[in-house]
Amino acid sequence: MTQSKRRLSGIAILLSLPFAASPALAEDETVNRLLASQCAQCHGTNGYARGDFEDIAGEEAGDLFEDLSDMKGEDRPENIMDHQALGYSDEQIRRIARYYASLPEDDPERQAGSEREGEVEIERAGEHEYEREYEREYEREDEHEDEREREEHDDDERDEDDD
Amino acid sequence: MSLKRRTILQMIPATAALSVVSGQSMAASHHVVVVGGGFAGATVAKYLRMWSNGGIDVTLVDKNSRHVSCIMSNLVLNGQLQLGDLSFDYSTLQDKYGVRIVQGGVRRIAAGMVELESGDLHECDYVVVATGISFDDIPGLDSRKIPHAWIAGEQTNLLRDQIREDMPRDNGTFVMTIPRAPYRCPPGPYERACLLADILRRRGDGHRVVVLDANDRIQAERTTFERAFYGLYRDIIDYRASVSVASVNSDERIVTTVAGENVHGDVVNVIPRHGAPGLLVESGLTGGGRWAPVNPTTYESSLIPGVYVVGDSQATAQPKSGHMANSQAKVCADAIIRAAAGLSTQNRERLANITTNSACFSPITATEASWLTAVFRLNTETRAMELVPESLGEAHDWNSENYSAMFDWSENLFADTFR
Structure with missing residues (x-):
């Protein structure tokens, strides 16, 4: 494959991503996606959590931003999220909030009625x-x-x- | 969000799945071979497929048909969990995400090529190496008799069985050794010492847990573990810093220290010093060092372009753990998708937002746990990942609430990696 063809098909990969195609957004949504994916270890892939941890997909961006800002502002950080929030700039928190706000609140997989395969619940x-x-x-x-x-x-x- | 937009978003996974099934994804010529299916490798494979909407072909090669998680495996020792609870096959990666699974050992890695022990050659555009750790040899050490139980699996059960069968009812001695850092899971050995003390104090009286630490101090959650060692378990745990192992008598269960002291245990758990596995050394990925140097904005090897190293084998100064491996794997997957698209991985917007994080829970008793957490970010000048100091925190107390949260944490981490 020639370099230019490869480049074109590669751009097609990126354009096929949910948000990169939106012309209204000046910022690179794949950067937000990468940043936000760092929440998934605890809050589930795309923010659809299992167990008692909070689902964050589909939350209002303003609410998420406010919650994380409050955690960041704790005088005496007490829980994991107070510390985690301190790891991100306000701009990064805004990006994370925007990303999760752009996802549907309910996991499309669960909505489709498809049983989650291989439950890992202990x-x-x-x-x-x-x-x-x-x-x-x-x-x-x-x-x-x-x-x-x-x-x-x-x-x-x-x-x-x-x- | 408008209803219409939601509907469109919900359709995306179905469309992606279709293109995978039909094999007509638009850029099928981009092929990635991932070697190793632990927390790093499985996450890279999943996220490459998910984020490229099936546009990148991914083959995952592992010598085993399933991965056994080290995370939570100390709970196998006290009987709270079994290995089956911590074993993950690759069926979801294959069926849901379209990852091609190949079982087999790997003989050689080079740019654009992975050669299996069977002689099969897999050519590809990018190679990702995620093969974890290997152990230094220690004179006299036979891990079939003196388990490390630091790569989960049969080793974990062996140690569990020895604890059950070979520790006497009273006055027993359990000896464990902690290797020089960096090693996998910084709080893990101290957590194990606590759980052993917990097991033994229930069994009878007069037991001791002797901890020989090659490091000069406790490596993680120092406040928590000092309180446990010198408080709750003061009668049981005998913690000795700066003690390295010179040799082991595997039949007599004796550890000889560098200072010449012989320490005998009814059960002995020696965790040797770690390094990147021989495959990486022989493939030229370590450059004579113990670990594989990489660019932390992509995890591409500093030595062999086109080969990426994620998880415990790589040389960035981030802690080695399954949670961190998952975290780094996403940075790597994003970088490969960009590279496949012919786009820069080094633009300012991306670099300013490269972060990884660590969170983990440590059981201190059979019903209570502590936690540790930290965020790392790219220093855009030095191009190194560095700790965000104020993000580093550990639990003020071990309690049952944390113990319960530990299961939520591991459940989500396991799912984000393997499901």
């Missing part, structure tokens, strides 16, 4: 059962510990200089 029922079992053990453990603490003193305190 057994939570078992997890909770395990949790209860452990809580019972913890209670016994705590009682045991209280007894021991009454009997012993801090003579087994670790020597912090032993390395």
Whole structure:
């Protein structure tokens, strides 16, 4: 294939992307798409999250911008998103918000009624059962510990200089 | 958004799927071979297909038919999960995204070419190498007897079984060694030490977890792990910094340190120092170093143009982890799509918006977890990825809320990579 043909077919790839074709947008939507894809590790591919994490696709751009700005402005960052938001400039947050706002709120795949293949959800029922079992053990453990603490003193305190 | 626009957007995946099925995508001559189907390789393959609307042919080569996630695999050790929960085949990549899956080992990589051990040659426009890590040899170390359990799979089950069967009811010693950084998953070894302490304190009395760290201090979530080691687990965990392994007696389960001390364990878990796998070394991608140098705006090798290296094998100073590998893979996929289109990957707008991020949860007990997070951005002057300092954070406390969120995090990360 000649270089010019290759270039043309390549441009066709980019133009086939959802937003690159919109003439109203001055900014490169594929840059926004790349930036926004960095949320997908936790919020799902294209912002359609699984489990209890928030879906962000189809959110109003203004709302997303405001939410992220609020997180960024926390005096004392407390959760993961407070820290994550601090990683992006206002301009980047605006781009991310614009990208997710441009997607449909409901996952087209789910709407089409197609079952998601290969659910990756890890057994939570078992997890909770395990949790209860452990809580019972913890209670016994705590009682045991209280007894021991009454009997012993801090003579087994670790020597912090032993390395 | 208008209804009409929504309708159009919803039609796009169906159209893309059609063009994949019919094999008449517009630029089928662009072909990418991805070697390695872990977090980096699977993500590159998926996003190349998704973002090019099937316009780029992608072949994923892996020696295994499925990937077993290291992420969450410490929970196999305490019986909360099984390997099956963490195993991902490539059927969704194949059926939904149209990635061609080839199972086989790879003998050689060069620009435009991947040669399999079977002798099959795959020619292509771009090669992506995502083969993770390999381990240094340690004299006397036989990983079939002394598991590393740092590449998940049979090794994980071997260590789990040894913990179950070979640790006595009381007064047992578990020895683990942490390699010199950079290694895969910075908080991972400390998390493992905590989970072992948790397992053993339930089993009986007087157990010890001896942690021999080749590094001079805890490498991640220091506040959290110091609190766990010197607080919650002070009677169990014996953490020793700056202790390197010289040799191992795999039958007697003895680690000999560089200082000459013999440390015996009922169960011993030696994680050797990491480097890029031999395939990269032999293909000239490491240039004599331990890792493969790349341009972090594309992940194209600094040594062999047209070959890209993502995930744990590459030499940027970003942490090595599955989450980071997924993150970098998207930058790489975007770069290859642009290159295929004959467009610049180095324009100012793109460079100003290259970011990656890390987020992870660490179980500290069987019901409570902590977390760690950070964002990295391109320094457009040095062309290196650097930490955004204020984005770095760790959990103030380990708790059950984080423990539950850990499953949401991993579920979404697994899905964004393999589904």
